[in-house]
Amino acid sequence: MHLPSALTPLRHPAFRLLWLANLCSNTGMWMQNTGAGWLMTSLAPSPLMVSMVQVASLLPVFLLALPAGALADIVDRRRFLIVAQAWIAAAGTLLAILTWTGSLGPWGLLALTFAIGIGTAMNSPAWQATTPETVPRHDLTGAIVLNGIGFNLARTIGPALGGFTVAAAGAEATFALNALSFAAVIVALVFWKREAPRATLPKEHFLSAIRAGLGYTRASPVLRAIMLRGFVFFLFAAALWGLLPLLVRQQLGLGPQWFGIMLAAMGVGAVAAGFLLPSLRSRLDRGATVTVAMVVTGGALILLGQAQHWAVAMLAMLLYGVGWLAGASTLQASAQLSVPAWVRARALGIYQLSTFGGLTLGAGFGGWGGEALGIGTALGLSGLCCAAGGILVRRYAIEAPPSEPTAENAPAPAVPKPEPVSQSLAALLAGDSGRVMEVVRYRIDPANRAAFLAAMAQCRQVRLRSGAQGWRLYEDVAHPEHWVEFWLMESWTEHLREEGRLTEWDMKVLAGAAALHRGSTPPRASRYLNVMPGLPG
Template sequence: MRAYLPAMPLLRLPRAFAPLRHSVFRMLWLATLASNIGGWMQNTGAGWLMTSLSPSPFMVGLVQAATMLPVFMLALPAGALADIVDRRLFLLGAQAWILLMALILAVLTWTDSIGPWGLLALTFAIGAGSAMNFPAWAATTNELVPREDLVGAIALNGIGFNLARALGPAFGGFAIAAAGPEAAFALNAVAFLVLILALLFWKRTEAPSRMPKEHLLSAMRAGLRFVSASPAMRAAIIRACAFFLFTAAVWGLLPLFVRQQLGLGPQAFGLMLGVMGLSAVAAGFALPALRSRLDRSQTVFWASILAAVAMGILAASHHWAPAALGMLFYGAAWIAAGSTLSASAQLAAPGWVRARAIAIYQLSFFGVMALGSALSGWVGGSFSVPLALGVAAAGCAIAAVFVRRWGIDSVALAETSQGVSHEPQPGAPAAELRGLLGEASGRVLEVVRYRIDPAQRAAFLAAMQEVRRVRLRSGAGTWGLYEDVAQPDLWVELWSVDSWTEHMREESRRTDWDRAALARAAALHQPLPGAAAGGEPAPEAARFLNVNP
């Protein structure tokens, strides 16, 4: 399935803008830019409003926690739904929900009917809509551009996000100064209306499939199994958690930092965020040159060190000039680490599970951001805002050193393929059992028998380590490898899936890389003497249906 249209000629545009030549991507990118600007205006208004309703550092920190916590709670089901339902309708529903909640918040604020807990509740509701939107939109990118533009499109999404972060807080600050926080909330609703209109113009076509739709719970389990068996995804998640846990302190404490430590008003708050956003946009354009000198792991490491330096500068600042410098460094570090980690996660996931894998990645880093924002608010309230920022700076630097061993440079674009399978094929189901095969069949046990030269034992075990990950990534619930104690050259591989339908999905979920891993293990199989006359030319495969008498 591809929704992008033939590309228009690209006239001397920077390489970062190349994906915009695809009209559908361009339309949705611009509409998403508008909605992100509105979202940052809403965040700015909510944070500033809380400093008036309840100015304690803990309550102000909870505003950011209420924004991010829904992602932690809803990301996985949202990603599963985005993979199994019409993605366009799903995105439309999420935007409509955000629009409704933003209007309610604007009206309640305008009538002075909002309190601190009501603000947190509606911020949480808007965050819930965003949580449903994030994985679906990220997984949609590969439908809007061809593969050669995918990495550029992911980077451009990051540039757009940070451009919105530069403009949105500044617009929000001026809107608050001119007409109060309710103006920022109302403008957020208008921005999401723009995105709804763009989605209505998008004519998405879904590729036909002979397989039935996955159920929500089984889809969620398959997503978790994929991520748990994917070293590339795990590395991206670990590195993201280490970075975002500590850098979340800036988001949680910036309103109080501006008001108490700098003694400035909402315009300065918006402009500080604007400086950070503009720095992030500039760094986004510089990233292609940076990546020619540093690999992905090094980029994230040095971005983490730069973020630690930035938070240290903020902790020591009592004037707007050094504070602006700190925000400048922080914005560059944020885009460098965030876009690199996001691209690594997206490129590690094949199409069938992409939204779920991205959702789990987002669940992880938004969860630690919510935790980091709340913890920094607690430290700031119990001690001081400068101390909280200083602790976050030290923690970010230490964590960056600790997680360097989890490299993210081996990530390659993973796509399913319908090529020739290298896996031994079992016999066709018996006619009398075909009526039992389907989603209600019960668990299916799959078996492959190998005959391995004892001299190749170590090589076979190494190959089977990757085979195990292939089976789990494709949907296996359990996996095991057994050696015959009486005949050391005989081995049995066992794995199970939830149903016959899940077994049928296995083949379509495998990538060419997965098939190569299976072929390496099968190549170590040694046929019995006389195989040409009817021995064992390849590993023997079989399938067994669970029966409970």
């Protein structure tokens, strides 16, 4: 049977298994979010306290995204995910019991929502990093969009089920069903036969892994641009999440069923956008898609803020779902495609640090604005800022430029190799060494100085993305044709990891610089070990 293009990633069994399990858990999570938001309107019905439910859910992801990404890259990812799911299930069960017994107050609700957010924070980078392991690269963008469709399909079903469940059995029933839904994910992870990559080197240390992830991000202009645009988008789009329960209850005068229906309408718009995105990608690049998504999302928030009838609010929520899915999934796909496998979970964790930081601030400011200015005005201003922000940051490219690096038509010489390690250092290098200084010496025709400097600017980014802690380039004052490039690695083990971290693009960049070298032999590379690391300097 021929699948629609948006569903083709489901032909891969591992992806299909995890996708269905994630759909189940996301449905439960949206039911819980609906129950928690509505329960707070009874426990403490102020805009600030209701928005704090969203802050408590999002803040852990902001705080823990980076360490969670580092752990997901250096431990067994499957086991890590199982532990995270079990934590969420346990916290959800406790929340259900306390609500059922009448022992839960507003601050207890926030505390347990925060605990569930901790599990989500630990789970999220690892879960997203599994997608490239379950589909080939040519299906990766489609798989990420399909993940967004699944998330928003759950957003369509979950809030509606949550609203009716709250009306029929109370908020505690939504909390219990959420805890139960995570059992499906744990079962799927148990049955997933993950082929872990074979490692010839020791596992990275936790702090070293974090430093490497931060270093990669600093040296990746594309990833930094994705983070900036994601932060701006989510900062202003997040006002909806804290204010929607009160808008439904106070401005529209409707009950919990309608809260769920409004969220379901958003999910319908998001699912529709997911099916349209494959054809949209042939007309717009990813950057333009994000800009359009931010304008649509902003317009939807303005319309929602002025809504006095459920039909107008439903239309606004449909449009919001279209913009949200198009923007969020395009940014997520850009982040996934811009990073190599060795740093993927860490880089996605850092990306989430920026996006969930925007979500957390946006939800908090939305609640403050609802109290100070009114719900409709706060939503309208957020929408205006979202659309304007999308236009202002559109110049930051979220795709790597298609042009080839320096000397694209020149024969690609081998990357300079180090000289053999002497026997006297072999035993020392087998253990934990001190820093390693790597040096490459070039001889460059002075006429090619400008081209060489441009090539070395790209080389600097390659070295830093691969784990270098510092990089320098020196020109010989007496002999301007002589140049020395050097950079520092944390240890000999990190130096050994370096070559495996180089992508095909990185190799072309280094080869382009080497092609400018003048001489009968390639540029000479050397490695120097700090054999007395305890001394200052």
